[in-house]
Amino acid sequence: MKHILHLSLAFFLLVEVAFKSNAQNQIEIVIVxxxxxNSKSTQNFxxxxxxxxxxxxDMVFGEYLPAEDYSKLADDNWAKKAFKNKVNYINKLNPESPxxxxxxxxxxEKALASFPYYHKTRMNLAVEYAKTWDRGNFDYQIFVLENYMKAKFGKEELAEYSKMFGSTDSLKKLGVIRPGSEYNKIYFPLIYQLGQNQIYNMDCQAYDKPWGEAWGKTDSLYKIMEKKAKADSLSPEAKTMSAIDRYWSFSKA
Incomplete structure (x- = not known):
């Protein structure tokens, strides 16, 4: 039986869904x-x-856009602009493209699957993922290098790492390293502890523009509701806002 983890970025929900393609083949998808x-959380991850x-x-998926989808996005798309900054940073430090x-x-990938401590190979792979716009696996390889490999580096490897990626502070400032993110706290450690070598991409930005327009309308209505709730503490709007506040109080605990 194959198991696939799909990482959906909502709050506190674990659902297991089984799909039967035939009597002999069953795939279970766990949505987390x-x-x-999670930077302020004291939870034991x-x-x-x-x-x-x-x-x-057998596979772990993340909310990452497939590499080939970036070329389909407009240049002003937020996801494309955000990763382009990281790609430009890596290309500046590593101008040669093999x-x-x-x-x-x-x-x-094959070399690291056979022996995970080829540090220079992993550094090269991280750069190659960035150059091919595979953000999920670029992020994962940087995570592994920073959290599991860097302490084992010799002087030459440390120098090479600094040359190829700059300082840890620079990577944090750029948003490559996000210590409080769900990936650093849960999913990247999970992949590493499973002995797997990559995260699979599962995101779509094709409808980002209409989604943004819908969100803008929703946000406007939310502000109207919030205003009514403040004006009348016994109104239905006030009760709704109270329920929302209780939810946020729970989610931040």
């Missing part, structure tokens, strides 16, 4: 909901990771 920012490991997933980079990525 989580907060984008290893407990969550252990529970997810019990599902023994020929047949897709073949090289597969070669380096």
């Amino acid at each position: 909901a989580s907060s984008h920012d 290893q407990t969550i990771i252990d529970k997810l490991k019990n599902f023994k997933p 020929k047949n980079i897709s073949k090289l990525i597969k070669k380096n």
